[in-house]
Amino acid sequence: MDYIIFDLARILRKSGLGVSTREIVDSIQALNLLSANKLNKYAVYNLINATMLKTEWGAGYIQRLVELFLEPDPEIVADHTGVLSLQSSSSREAGGGETGYGRAGNGAAVSLLTEAVLKKDIDLIYAIVKRHNLSLDLLCENRDEALVSFKLQSGWFQVSETIEEYYNQGKISPSDYHCAQESLDLWKNFLVDEFERLQVKNMSRDYLSQVMKQQNPKYINFLDVDDSYFSIMSREVEKLARRLAVRKGRRRKEASQGRININRSIRHAMQTGGVPFKLTKMARKPSKPDICLLCDMSNSVRKFSYFMLLFVYTLQKQYSHIRSFLFVDQLLEATDYFKEQDVSNALETIGRLKGFNLTGFSHYGNVIHQFTAHYLHVLNKNTTVLILGDAKNNWNTVDGSQVLHEIRENAAALYWLNPLKQELWNHSDCIMEKYRPSCTGVYQCANIEQLERFVAEIL
Structure with a gap:
């Protein structure tokens, strides 16, 4: 077990998680203290999390790592629950013959799988995927191509077509159809997981580290985060802000x-x-500057701005005063809106605000001109201005780059945080390079790790 802990620790480090030697020793000592009858896999996951990761999401992260590292869950392979025996007998009844093979391919009867999808029987779907012996071309590195192949092998397409037929013929209700779509999405996620597991098996330990790094909340792109990680990343952003809130400034007295x-x-x-x-x-x-935020709330970067606003307002004790401006194509001050309620509630209901989105398309030129014309007086030499957005001006001829320097000259500093990859900053309608000369600094800020680096360097 000690060697496995060392291996897991090395992979965790390569995945961007800081694991110290002392924490590895703590994990091994804790495992040795557990009696054999208490050493089930879930106790191990929680113990490794408690001693090495120490996060609310760590146990699930460790479980995912172990499944990729040590092959599928033996409980599924052994079929202790009996779901695969049920599947086999049902397949024969469905006309699959002695082998139990049905139209869904490799032994999975369409009727049984359709019923599992309609009832959202996730355990059965998961078990069938795990026992399906899905094959992956050793040279296949494209996830989309592999996913199509896995869908064919597991019968996903046939079940999906059957569900569509049932719905069109009125055999199932809209609510049952919606439930079935959710089940199909979960089935697809299982196939994606299986692709990653087989890739790890075919390739190297470094590939496993890369897979786990992509699932580390610190490295998940703000723009790409899905519902399953949204609350986790929100809490991680809040934790980062609270750590910084008690940090002293650089000046001494x-x-x-x-x-x-x-x-x-x-x-x-x-x-x-x-x-x-x-x-x-x-x-x-303690250093307590004023902060002035200009936040792009267009659909393309709304999630990014959400996390940045959450970060700054959780950190608000570090600032003398915060002024917030929201925009898409018009500028709207929202300072009082955030003062009147808790930041979480404010962000959940921010869509109710009106006056910053008339066309639905970003217009940075219009917004920058509005700010320099009406709000330069709110800036002083203690004010740090943060512009949060992707700098996509939607091909508008007015871009505001000619007057942006006025903001920097009237403030202590002007920083632009952009969630896009730097190679896209001068591509298509993104004109970040036009704005760069007028800024004190421009930074890519696509995830929590990059936000930490920006904060360590600047704030």
Whole structure:
């Protein structure tokens, strides 16, 4: 077991998770303390999470890693639940013959699978996928191609067509149809997982690290996050903000405790004939700048702006004052809106606000001109301006780059956080390179890890 823990720790490190030597030792010692009758797989997952990852999502992450690392779940392979025996007998009744093979291919009867999909019997679908012996071409690295092949092998397409026929013929209700679509989506997710497992088996340990890194909430793209990870990433952003909220600034002031300042101590000692009766100590002084946020709320970057607003308002104790402006093609100040309620509630109901989206298409030029014309007076040399958006101006001739420098000149600093990959910053209708010269700094900020780096460097 010790060797497995060391292997898992190495993979976790390559996946972007900091695991110290002390935490590895703690994990091994805790495993050795567990009695054999308590050492089930779920206890191990939770123990590794408690000693190495220490996150609310870590146990599931470890389970996923172990399944990829050590082959499918033995409980499914052994068929302790009996679902595969049921599938086999049902397949014969459906006309599959002695082998139990039906039209769905490789032994999965269409009728049984259709019933499982309609009833959302996830255990049965999962078991069939795991026992289906899906094959993957050793040279196949394209997930979409493999997914089509797996759908054919497992009978997904035939079941989907059967569901459509039932619905068109009125044999199932709209609610049953909706439930079936959710089941088919889950089935598809199982096939994606199976592709990743087979890729890990065919390729190297480094590939496994890359797969796990893509599932690490710190590296999931803000723009691509789905519902299953949204709440997890929201809590991770809040945790990052709370850690920073208690961090002191870089400037120092005299204090009763802290680092001794030799120069000031000697200068004070001159007043007592060179005898240092009192040592001068310095402690970090909290830095509390004003923050001015300009947030693009267009559909293409709405999730990114959501996380950035959540981050800043969770961190608000670090700032003297926060002013927020939302925009798509018009500028709307939302400072009072965020003051009146909890940030989570504010973000959930932000769609009710009107006045920042008339056409549905971003117009950075219009917004920048509006801000410089009406809001330069809110800036001072203690204000840090953050523009959050992808800089896509939708081919509008007015881009605002000629007046953007006025914002920087009236503020302490102007930073632009863009969630797009840097190679796309001067591609199509993205004109980030036009805005770069007028900014103190521009940063790619596509995930939590990049947000941490920006904060460590700037804030």
